[in-house]
Amino acid sequence: MALEEAGADYIDVGRESGKDGLGIPAITAFLDGDETSYPPFAPPFLKAGELVVSHVANILQFLGPRLQLVPEDEASRFWAHGLQLTLTDFVAETHDVHHPVGTGLYYEDQKDESRRRAQAFHDERLPKFLGYFEQVLANNPAGDAHLVGAKLSYIDLSLYQTVAGLRYAFPKAMAHLEPNIPKVTALVAQVGERKNIRDYLDSDRHQTFSEDGIFRHYPELDV
Amino acid sequence: MALEEAGADYIDVGRESGKDGLGIPAITAFLDGDETSYPPFAPPFLKAGELVVSHVANILQFLGPRLQLVPEDEASRFWAHGLQLTLTDFVAETHDVHHPVGTGLYYEDQKDESRRRAQAFHDERLPKFLGYFEQVLANNPAGDAHLVGAKLSYIDLSLYQTVAGLRYAFPKAMAHLEPNIPKVTALVAQVGERKNIRDYLDSDRHQTFSEDGIFRHYPELDV
Numbered sequence: 395m396a397l398e399e400a401g402a403d404y405i406d407v408g409r410e411s412g413k414d415g416l417g418i419p420a421i422t423a424f425l426d427g428d429e430t431s432y433p434p435f436a437p438p439f440l441k442a443g444e445l446v447v448s449h450v451a452n453i454l455q456f457l458g459p460r461l462q463l464v465p466e467d468e469a470s471r472f473w474a475h476g477l478q479l480t481l482t483d484f485v486a487e488t489h490d491v492h493h494p495v496g497t498g499l500y501y502e503d504q505k506d507e508s509r510r511r512a513q514a515f516h517d518e519r520l521p522k523f524l525g526y527f528e529q530v531l532a533n534n535p536a537g538d539a540h541l542v543g544a545k546l547s548y549i550d551l552s553l554y555q556t557v558a559g560l561r562y563a564f565p566k567a568m569a570h571l572e573p574n575i576p577k578v579t580a581l582v583a584q585v586g587e588r589k590n591i592r593d594y595l596d597s598d599r600h601q602t603f604s605e606d607g608i609f610r611h612y613p614e615l616d617v
Numbered sequence: 618m619a620l621e622e623a624g625a626d627y628i629d630v631g632r633e634s635g636k637d638g639l640g641i642p643a644i645t646a647f648l649d650g651d652e653t654s655y656p657p658f659a660p661p662f663l664k665a666g667e668l669v670v671s672h673v674a675n676i677l678q679f680l681g682p683r684l685q686l687v688p689e690d691e692a693s694r695f696w697a698h699g700l701q702l703t704l705t706d707f708v709a710e711t712h713d714v715h716h717p718v719g720t721g722l723y724y725e726d727q728k729d730e731s732r733r734r735a736q737a738f739h740d741e742r743l744p745k746f747l748g749y750f751e752q753v754l755a756n757n758p759a760g761d762a763h764l765v766g767a768k769l770s771y772i773d774l775s776l777y778q779t780v781a782g783l784r785y786a787f788p789k790a791m792a793h794l795e796p797n798i799p800k801v802t803a804l805v806a807q808v809g810e811r812k813n814i815r816d817y818l819d820s821d822r823h824q825t826f827s828e829d830g831i832f833r834h835y836p837e838l839d840v
């Protein structure tokens with residue numbers, strides 16, 4: 395979303411065919427250490443010239459200044475990165491609702507555990523994380539339209555993607571919670587109206603949510 | 618460990634008594650947003666002057682250049698931070714072995730789920746993560762004594778702490794695995810011999826592992 399918002403030139407290597415030296419084989423060569431002395435542990439990673447940067451939060455902190463999607467001052471940059479790492483934790487916990495026993499097993503083999511985990515997630519963690527971002531917007535000295543500073547930054551885009559995923563996975567829970575987080579909801583609506591984001595969401599570069607991804611809609615886990 | 622290795626001046630606020638405006642109440646005031654417009658979601662966080670930095674990985678990326686515990690060039694810094702975020706993922710998965718259903722419940726209320734999760738952890742994740750760091754040492758163009766560059770960096774200290782925690786939590790599993798990761802084991806031994814680290818480990822500033830922490834020794838989860 396950061397690359398799309400900024401109109402940057404990029405290739406989503408994993409979604410290309412393997413024919414042109416791209417696709418999954420190109421990614422595997424990096425993970426195996428055949429292409430670099432600095433192999434990431436896992437996707438996603440960004441290659442920019444000779445630089446290889448792993449982890450969404452690290453990629454965004456690399457791209458932020460280059461795409462003008464983070465304020466200039468050091469304090470704002472550490473703050474934005476801390477918020478992104480909080481979203482990382484939030485998304486990991488959301489994923490683990492459908493995979494509490496382990497990522498190597500199918501959901502169907504951990505349905506009972508998932509149901510227990512979903513209860514704890516809905517009772518405590520989901521309202522706590524969303525309420526935190528509502529509070530961050532309320533506290534922002536530059537106004538409540540953005541999470542960091544007075545302009546759009548990458549962390550606003552990341553919150554958009556997280557809320558979109560949560561609405562897909564847990565439509566009932568989110569319908570129940572959203573009246574309590576009006577500033578988050580307004581920010582998400584505002585991001586979704588941006589021209590480059592709208593174009594991206596309508597394009598085939600955008601992957602829709604599904605039960606193969608991080609955010610999965612299993613009705614029995616939506617309270 | 619980074620602060621101790623560098624001989625930096627710091628206060629571990631949460632372990633002070635509440636009398637001098639320190640202790641848990643001082644931390645709570647930050648989390649509630651009473652002391653800053655930039656409240657972290659959760660501990661740990663670092664306060665350095667007016668700056669508040671959350672998350673271990675973000676704190677270490679802030680401290681690294683200031684304590685000379687990371688190389689100067691940009692590529693090494695993004696690489697070190699990516700490795701730290703990989704350790705973050707590793708430690709989170711290790712924690713979730715004893716808390717698969719949720720952090721809000723006691724271990725005793727999720728023992729069956731923990732046993733299943735431990736199996737998947739020992740079969741796949743533990744050897745995969747440790748093998749990755751062995752490979753990173755083997756690949757390092759500056760030699761296999763350190764993870765990044767030719768000198769000690771904060772990521773070496775973090776790997777030390779992770780391996781120490783794993784040895785405490787899973788002594789049998791680690792005894793079985795360690796012959797396969799000689800470079801990791803050598804680095805951990807080397808870090809443990811450093812004067813400032815030895816002094817720290819022997820001091821009452823150092824918290825020992827226990828069943829209240831991230832790394833817990835439950836014999837039934839050690840395969």
